[in-house]
Amino acid sequence: MAPRKSTKKPNVSAEELKAYYRDMLLIRRFEEKAGQLYGMGLIGGFCHLYIGQEAVVVGLEAAAEEGDKRITSYRDHGHMLACGMDPNGVMAELTGREGGYSKGKGGSMHMFSKEKHFYGGHGIVGAQVPLGAGLAFSDKYKGNDRVTFTYFGDGAANQGQVYESYNMAELWMLPVIFVIENNQYAMGTSTKRSTMSPSYWERGAAYGIPGEEVDGMDVLAVKEAGQKAVAHCRAGKGPYILEIKTYRYRGHSMSDPAKYRTREEVQKMRDERDPIEQVRSLLLTGKHASEDDLKAIDKEIKDIVNESAEFAKTSPEPAVEELWTDIYATEVPQEA
Ligand SMILES: Cc1ncc(C[n+]2csc(CCOP(=O)(O)OP(=O)(O)O)c2C)c(N)n1
Ligand SMILES: [Mg+2]
Numbered sequence: 001m002a003p004r005k006s007t008k009k010p011n012v013s014a015e016e017l018k019a020y021y022r023d024m025l026l027i028r029r030f031e032e033k034a035g036q037l038y039g040m041g042l043i044g045g046f047c048h049l050y051i052g053q054e055a056v057v058v059g060l061e062a063a064a065e066e067g068d069k070r071i072t073s074y075r076d077h078g079h080m081l082a083c084g085m086d087p088n089g090v091m092a093e094l095t096g097r098e099g100g101y102s103k104g105k106g107g108s109m110h111m112f113s114k115e116k117h118f119y120g121g122h123g124i125v126g127a128q129v130p131l132g133a134g135l136a137f138s139d140k141y142k143g144n145d146r147v148t149f150t151y152f153g154d155g156a157a158n159q160g161q162v163y164e165s166y167n168m169a170e171l172w173m174l175p176v177i178f179v180i181e182n183n184q185y186a187m188g189t190s191t192k193r194s195t196m197s198p199s200y201w202e203r204g205a206a207y208g209i210p211g212e213e214v215d216g217m218d219v220l221a222v223k224e225a226g227q228k229a230v231a232h233c234r235a236g237k238g239p240y241i242l243e244i245k246t247y248r249y250r251g252h253s254m255s256d257p258a259k260y261r262t263r264e265e266v267q268k269m270r271d272e273r274d275p276i277e278q279v280r281s282l283l284l285t286g287k288h289a290s291e292d293d294l295k296a297i298d299k300e301i302k303d304i305v306n307e308s309a310e311f312a313k314t315s316p317e318p319a320v321e322e323l324w325t326d327i328y329a330t331e332v333p334q335e336a
Pocket of ligand 1 (some may be wrong): 075155
């Protein structure tokens with residue numbers, strides 16, 4: 001069989017490649033900064049970093065259009081940045097400050113943006129999957145052609161509610177892309193120890209849902225698969241499953257001692273498969289960008305991230321009265 005990696009030139013412009021490089025780097029540097037602030041005691045509670053998985057959201061956002069929706073788990077900072085949410089608001093939510101997306105009352109796992117159609121941030125494993133099908137139901141009901149990206153992990157993919165969602169989604173032909181971010185671990189449990197059918201996307205066959213496995217360290221492969229899935233949903237053909245093979249470099253959360261895998265395993269991934277390095281090398285070898293161009297992007301990102309950290313440190317703590325607000329809905333929104 002021919003090798004999966006093709007040597008032909010990618011069908012993508014220099015500007016697009018630079019944008020993917022920039023967007024992935026923003027997530028990486030933002031997460032590194034969040035890790036530092038956590039270490040300094042400025043961020044409390046749970047904090048799950050997305051480092052290593054950047055190509056998944058950046059590739060899929062490249063396939064999305066205005067008005068499309070997204071919903072994910074607690075490993076959510078990358079998704080927020082990739083859909084255009086403000087880094088200042090995300091970082092300030094991590095530090096629990098007034099300027100945060102949930103006014104400092106939600107933290108890492110509980111942020112939302114109506115403007116960017118980002119529906120969270122969910123701490124209960126798998127809970128976002130039926131919710132994502134419900135978002136797609138609302139679009140189908142309204143008769144528009146929006147698509148919902150519903151992200152979940154390999155661990156969540158073993159839950160019953162995922163299969164109930166698959167069943168309803170195909171039955172009602174809902175425009176939902178089920179995105180399994182298979183980073184090979186659910187906390188400390190490797191997929192090798194948790195499933196008898198490791199090809200997660202194939203499980204859709206039981207419900208008639210098509211899908212495919214995608215190289216999640218290659219942003220161009222993710223984008224291409226995303227476009228195919230989006231076209232399927234927009235054409236009214238119902239749901240689609242993308243199992244995106246990826247890898248997280250850091251622990252499950254900031255409190256993970258990571259005793260379940262070797263340092264060598266992580267280092268090998270970083271050295272051989274890093275999604276940002278792959279695009280960097282495409283840009284340089286294809287002469288789409290010079291070292292100086294990339295340095296300028298690095299500087300731009302560093303400035304954005306530093307500014308977000310500064311904002312997150314200086315924004316005030318929420319006022320005590322805020323404890324009593326945002327608890328109950330005061331009005332029912334007519335249009336999502
Ligand atoms: C219903 C429920 N069960 C257990 C937990 C504890 N828990 C948090 S994350 C996690 C692992 C999920 O792994 P996966 O779906 O692969 O996502 P990843 O963390 O790798 O992104 C578990 C068991 C939880 N939050 N909710
Ligand atoms: Mg996982």
